[in-house]
Amino acid sequence: MFFSLFTGFNRAEAEAALNVNADGAILIDAETGKVLYEKDADSVLGIASMTKMMSEYIFLEAIKNGDVKWDQEYSVSELVYKISQNRALSNVPLRADGKYTVQELYEAMVIYSANAATIALAEVIAGSETNFVKMMNDKAAELGLKDYKFVNSTGLNNKDYQGQHPQGTEASDENVMSARSVAGLALHLITDFPDVLTTASTPKKNFREGTDDEIKMENWNWMLPSLVYGYEGMDGLKTGTTDFAGYCFAGTALRDGKRYITVVQNAKDSNGNGSYKARFDETRRMMDYAFSNFSLEEIIPKNYQVKGNKTLPVLKGKEDKVKIHTESAINLVVAAGEKENYQPVLVLDKDKINKNGELTAPVKKGDKVGYLTIESKTGDKLSFVNDEGQKSIQVDVIAAEDVEKSNWFVLMMRGIGGFFGDLWSGVSSTVKGWF
CATH class of the missing domain: 2.60.410.10 (D-Ala-D-Ala carboxypeptidase, C-terminal domain)
Structure with missing residues (x-):
């Protein structure tokens, strides 16, 4: 149905018909980063847990550089314990006296968007979340992103930290980015660390399986093929929801060797109401548009x-x-x-x-x-x-070929020929002037 909607349209008409229902949206080719559709893509808006893509990038870079090991153990800090017990937030409960491997915490962050696990990894890498937030902003600049501000590692409202938010930030501060920058971050993440998609595409996993602390983690990306809004080829990347940001999603899907990335911020349905379904419906529309209307062509x-x-x-x-x-x-x-x-x-x-x-x-x-x-x-x-x-x-x-330098004799003869040619041209012009 969607394909026939755009058949015969020129691109401008197709984009106008698409009109994604979100405050900010963008669709890009994941090979080059070419923008295929955008709507208010430079508006700086809330990003909620899409923030964690930057935390994932810095973590995976630390793993690659050998600064952190997968089997490295973490002892729970007071802040991490306190946040982890708040089940109103996305979390896996952590014991105050518990020890957890970096790999366990990473999987909880990527699959279940676990906030305390994210802060724990920030502490592993930078010693404190305050130091980690500086790394996040520095990395954004290094990656060439624009229109961003990171105030914590999770995407939570700073007020959810109950007074223990990172130093140098305010309780009222929020993480913000433009859709264009979110897409740029997503592109860097899957290009530089493609293995992130192996974890991001895991629909379900049990945290601490086989222990008294076992908890089922279901991926918040309900567009993974086996979940409720399953979409063929969807394998990432990060959802986000807060009152400030609304319903957000950075998605990526691969079909027949072609990958696209989409971003929606504060997505809504036709009645103007935000919901989980709305962000996935609007993502589906952009993905359908991409897979139905675009192809890789040899231009030159x-x-x-x-x-x-x-x-x-x-x-x-x-x-x-x-x-x-x-x-x-x-x-x-x-x-x-x-x-x-x-x-x-x-x-x-x-x-x-x-x-x-x-x-x-x-x-x-x-x-x-x-x-x-x-x-x-x-x-x-x-x-x-x-x-x-x-x-x-x-x-x-x-x-396309070699051109050797002429020897001195040829160059000399060319010079002589050029001299007499110029001389004859001058004489000829003078004579013509007489008549």
Whole structure:
């Protein structure tokens, strides 16, 4: 039904018909970060437990660097114990005198969005949640994100900490980001640490299985294929719900080798009411739109030569010009019929050519002489959630052959020929002037 809704539409019409019911929303290609749909994607809004994606990123980076070990044990702090006993929040209860492995806490954080477990990992990594929050904001800057503010590791309202919120923050403070930045964070997370999806796609798991403390954890991502709003290919990533943020979800799904990422913030139903179902319904609409309307296309082939710029002149070479072409292809996810809307743009390296646009021999096959990118014929700017995406539509332009430098005798004769040619041209012009 959804596919037929958009068949024959141009992209603008399809986007207008989509009109996701959320305060902020975005859909991106997970290969390049190209934005395929957006609605108020730069509005800075609450993110609730989508915050934990940053905590996951920093944790997995610590594991990768060897700063933290999976079997490392954690002794429960007063704050973590206090938070863990609040079952009104998403939590696995922890014993005051208990010891828990880092892996147990990580699984509780990713699968069950356990808040106390998240704070525990922040303490393992940074000594305190206060120090960890600084790491979160620093990492966001390092990743090139914009429009963000982290005040705790969990996404809880700071007031839920009952006076023990991270130092330097206020009880009224909240974690906020734009949909564009949330999508950028999600893209970094699954690109840099793809194994996170193995845990994030786990529908159910028992915490401390086989002990008196065993508790069933059901993934809050109810779009996982075996859960109530199951969606084919859905394997992540993070839900979030607070009174401040509303119903939020950063989702990702993979089908036939193509992956997309969606974000909704404060999603609502057709009656304007927020709910778990609303955030999954709006996500489903964006995912259906992506899988039905977009495909990966070769926009520029390998060894492509730009019309009118198939060669460059060469100074002091055995040949006076050299063929140039693209070193690789440019592939891009585009809507049906959109492929023809792009045109090549050649940018030559000013350090390689002189003021007359000439290369100087010798030129080696494979030497980079510039790059080629693409732009929309309609003037619309291609939008990506990160700088790496922009690089995906830029390929090197290289020399297709060798051009050796001429020997001194040939260069001398060319010079003499040029001198007499210029002389004859001057005499000819003078004589013509007499008549």
